[in-house]
Amino acid sequence: xxxxxxxxxxxxxxxxxxxxxxxxxxxxxxxxxxxxxxxxxxxxxxxxxxxxxxxxxxxxxxxxxxxxxxxxxxxxxxxxxxxxxxxxxxxxxxxxxxxxxxxxxxxxxxxxxxxxxxxxxxxxxxxxxxxxxxxxxxxxxxxxxxxxxxxxxxxxxxxxxxxxxxxxxxxxxxxxxxxxxxxxxxxxxxxxxxxxxxxxxxxxxxxxxxxxxxxxxxxxxxxxxxxxxxxxxxxxxxxxxxxxxxxxxxxxxxxxxxxxxxxxxxxxxxxxxxxxxxxxxxxxxxxxxxxxxxxxxxxxxxx
Amino acid sequence: xxxxxxxxxxxxxxxxxxxxxxxxxxxxxxxxxxxxxxxxxxxxxxxxxxxxxxxxxxxxxxxxxxxxxxxxxxxxxxxxxxxxxxxxxxxxxxxxxxxxxxxxxxxxxxxxxxxxxxxxxxxxxxxxxxxxxxxxxxxxxxxxxxxxxxxxxxxxxxxxxxxxxxxxxxxxxxxxxxxxxxxxxxxxxxxxxxxxxxxxxxxxxxxxxxxxxxxxxxxxxxxxxxxxxxxxxxxxx
Ligand SMILES: Nc1ncnc2c1ncn2[C@@H]1O[C@H](COP(=O)(O)OP(=O)(O)OP(=O)(O)O)[C@@H](O)[C@H]1O
Ligand SMILES: [Mg+2]
Numbered sequence: 173x174x175x176x177x178x179x180x181x182x183x184x185x186x187x188x189x190x191x192x193x194x195x196x197x198x199x200x201x202x203x204x205x206x207x208x209x210x211x212x213x214x215x216x217x218x219x220x221x222x223x224x225x226x227x228x229x230x231x232x233x234x235x236x237x238x239x240x241x242x243x244x245x246x247x248x249x250x251x252x253x254x255x256x257x258x259x260x261x262x263x264x265x266x267x268x269x270x271x272x273x274x275x276x277x278x279x280x281x282x283x284x285x286x287x288x289x290x291x292x293x294x295x296x297x298x299x300x301x302x303x304x305x306x307x308x309x310x311x312x313x314x315x316x317x318x319x320x321x322x323x324x325x326x327x328x329x330x331x332x333x334x335x336x337x338x339x340x341x342x343x344x345x346x347x348x349x350x351x352x353x354x355x356x357x358x359x360x361x362x363x364x365x366x367x368x369x370x371x372x373x374x375x376x377x378x379x380x381x382x383x384x385x386x387x388x389x390x391x392x393x394x395x396x397x398x399x400x401x402x403x404x405x406x407x408x409x410x411x412x413x414x415x416x417x418x419x420x421x422x423x424x425x426x427x428x429x430x431x432x433x434x435x436x437x438x439x440x441x442x443x444x445x446x447x448x449x450x451x452x453x454x455x456x457x458x459x460x461x462x463x464x465x466x467x468x469x470x471x472x473x474x475x
Numbered sequence: 476x477x478x479x480x481x482x483x484x485x486x487x488x489x490x491x492x493x494x495x496x497x498x499x500x501x502x503x504x505x506x507x508x509x510x511x512x513x514x515x516x517x518x519x520x521x522x523x524x525x526x527x528x529x530x531x532x533x534x535x536x537x538x539x540x541x542x543x544x545x546x547x548x549x550x551x552x553x554x555x556x557x558x559x560x561x562x563x564x565x566x567x568x569x570x571x572x573x574x575x576x577x578x579x580x581x582x583x584x585x586x587x588x589x590x591x592x593x594x595x596x597x598x599x600x601x602x603x604x605x606x607x608x609x610x611x612x613x614x615x616x617x618x619x620x621x622x623x624x625x626x627x628x629x630x631x632x633x634x635x636x637x638x639x640x641x642x643x644x645x646x647x648x649x650x651x652x653x654x655x656x657x658x659x660x661x662x663x664x665x666x667x668x669x670x671x672x673x674x675x676x677x678x679x680x681x682x683x684x685x686x687x688x689x690x691x692x693x694x695x696x697x698x699x700x701x702x703x704x705x706x707x708x709x710x711x712x
Contacts, residue, residue: 386564414564448561450557450559450561451561451563453525453545453561454557454561455574456544456545456546456549457523457524457525457545457546457548457549457554457555458549458554458571458574458575458577458620458624459546459549459550459574459575459577459624460546460574461544461546462544462546465546468566468570468574469563469566471565472563472564472565472566472570473564473565474565475565
């Protein structure tokens, strides 16, 4: 690994250390892997990707699955399946860092599927990052989440600048008492475009989902936030989409909530606007100039 | 010294401040009072730079600051605690206090400031300054930002609003101490007699003009009728 690799890796997986389970993928190949007695990582035979098995009752497992791409022009689709056994409790850190200095289209489409058995608990952190002089860095993550009874999943995704085009799709199905929390943070700049789509079906009694999306669109960038929640039974959903627009940034929010049962309780909130004038005023009255105040507000908002 | 000269503020053809002339001296505690809608907050915002006057001038130690931005005034030494505290998504109370002091601020120092406004620091320091805080808590934090900033001219817009009676006494002590320690100009907008008692001078605003400026004694005739409840309609003028 050279310095560029290390820098990319550090952006997306700053806490990766030797003692944990990991699989590092660079320019289309797995270059390093470590497993332990609780977690096994098996490469798929028919396509590129991994099957990751976490044994029942695993406590506090930490799994890193970073992808780095430094070869401009590389396009790949990777299929990773995570099989989380009953009562297991794991943290999964994934993400993709692209460094490209040429203007060739570089793309990574990660298709991640999560199968959570009863009572399994997953915290999934995904970071996307692009840098380098080249243009046309595309990332299109798709996440499928199948949640059995009483399982819990907490998904955190962040994409701060540097990715020209993103289409992120997250689909989830929840059985009874399952809880899904999704929090996403996006900042787009320049002419970047980012679309995110959440499709969640609540099938089991007392299943609940909470989606929080915070985004900032600056310069001429464009974002679209689409969520579709279906409540088939007594269940609870709360979707919050909160966006700040700057310059000529554009944000479109498309909410869809569909209650198919009298006891389904579904809420969607969406707010889009420029930075609040009174927030700027307060910080400026404490001595920050306008651009410093803006930076503080945006940094906090995306924290 | 802060001088307001012929200040006017007009909005939608309505004169909100009408030729205000006022000189505020260092080392003094001023209280601005008057009915709801009389223009008190507007005047404070004009001093801080949140509103631009339609005409007139503001001089700070002889320097014309009428066209200075908010942050430039802040850095000259003017501070303002908002009547309605501003909330933020993602900023903690510690963050805002750090911004206010403009220097390294240890958690311990930040906690000391919070304790001054009667907040149990440990419970609050890492909390987000968002709408989950109660009205009184937000008000106290707003005051704390000014204590942290320690400006030469401090303006508090109805600091007592929403603060419970027991803590109110405590709060008046803070203002007293604040004023004595810093030898600057303290301006408190208030409807409370307890605050009037602290003031060297009371300024009574009505319909955008200064109706009277003087000691508590000289304003007594107005205070008992127009002010304590603050409402225009409740006055028996
Ligand atoms: N931006 C504005 N646009 C229109 N009217 C305004 C604006 N700002 C203030 N006003 C009006 O100016 C008048 C003075 O308002 P201001 O907030 O200064 O009153 P106040 O004395 O602080 O009252 P209170 O005791 O209720 O806080 C009010 O009638 C208010 O409605
Ligand atoms: Mg007011």
